[in-house]
Amino acid sequence: MNRRTIVVANWKMNGNLNLVEEMSKRLNQVQLDESVDVIVCPSFPYLATMATKLTHKNVYLGAQNMNAQTKGAFTGEISTTMLQEFAVKYVILGHSERRSIYQETSVEIAQKVSAALNSGITPILCIGESADQRTAEQTETILAAQLQPVIDEIGIEKFNEVVIAYEPVWAIGTGKTASPEMAQATHQYIRQFLSANNTEIADKVPLLYGGSVNAQNCEALFAQPDIDGGLLGGASLKVDEFSQICSTVKGS
Numbered sequence: 509m510n511r512r513t514i515v516v517a518n519w520k521m522n523g524n525l526n527l528v529e530e531m532s533k534r535l536n537q538v539q540l541d542e543s544v545d546v547i548v549c550p551s552f553p554y555l556a557t558m559a560t561k562l563t564h565k566n567v568y569l570g571a572q573n574m575n576a577q578t579k580g581a582f583t584g585e586i587s588t589t590m591l592q593e594f595a596v597k598y599v600i601l602g603h604s605e606r607r608s609i610y611q612e613t614s615v616e617i618a619q620k621v622s623a624a625l626n627s628g629i630t631p632i633l634c635i636g637e638s639a640d641q642r643t644a645e646q647t648e649t650i651l652a653a654q655l656q657p658v659i660d661e662i663g664i665e666k667f668n669e670v671v672i673a674y675e676p677v678w679a680i681g682t683g684k685t686a687s688p689e690m691a692q693a694t695h696q697y698i699r700q701f702l703s704a705n706n707t708e709i710a711d712k713v714p715l716l717y718g719g720s721v722n723a724q725n726c727e728a729l730f731a732q733p734d735i736d737g738g739l740l741g742g743a744s745l746k747v748d749e750f751s752q753i754c755s756t757v758k759g760s
């Protein structure tokens with residue numbers, strides 16, 4: 509199965525107008541393998557400016573969160589209809605920071621995934637275990653418990669339009685990347701879990717790895733058969749490194 513390779517930049521609460529300018533300029537020039545897509549997810553205030561600057565046909569704009577409601581009295585929240593006005597094609601949902609700092613549950617995340625799909629925005633659904641959970645050999649149970657509510661909410665067929673990012677919490681922002689073999693084994697498990705519901709869909713879903721990915725380790729990780737690209741935090745804020753990663757990544 510040939511799946512597209514996807515590189516996502518998750519700026520988190522970092523960056524400024526200067527980075528928007530510099531990153532857009534560089535990405536507009538970047539040479540991408542024809543099966544590679546790049547998605548840049550800056551903070552909300554920068555979406556409008558970035559939407560006017562990105563011109564590369566395979567570089568897309570993404571948001572880092574959204575509300576499941578389309579409008580109403582939800583002070584401080586952002587709806588899918590607002591995101592659509594700024595050419596946002598993707599949205600990161602269920603990032604471990606949203607799950608742990610803002611207590612988002614897998615059921616709430618599933619509702620957001622559904623709302624994103626209903627408005628034509630592709631969800632990038634993040635899942636991953638903590639260090640303690642891995643040590644206790646609970647990784648598979650945790651991943652299944654994060655995925656199942658989404659399957660229950662949208663149905664397995666809709667995963668056709670979902671990107672999944674596996675991000676072990678212990679590898680995020682720590683410099684401790686999962687080894688390519690460990691990441692591959694977990695990605696294989698995720699694909700098998702989906703496959704138990706629908707083999708064809710499981711084969712098609714892009715599975716990204718996230719957690720301390722950088723220019724040195726990305727090639728070995730992305731070369732794994734079940735890893736279809738990455739979700740990058742720290743490295744996505746560095747114009748030279750991020751553009752280098754995008755241009756060296758090969759499609760499957």
Ligand code: PGA
Nearest residue numbers: 680681719720740741742
């Ligand atoms: P990191 O972040 O690349 O800085 O580890 C990844 C993420 O949290 O998406």
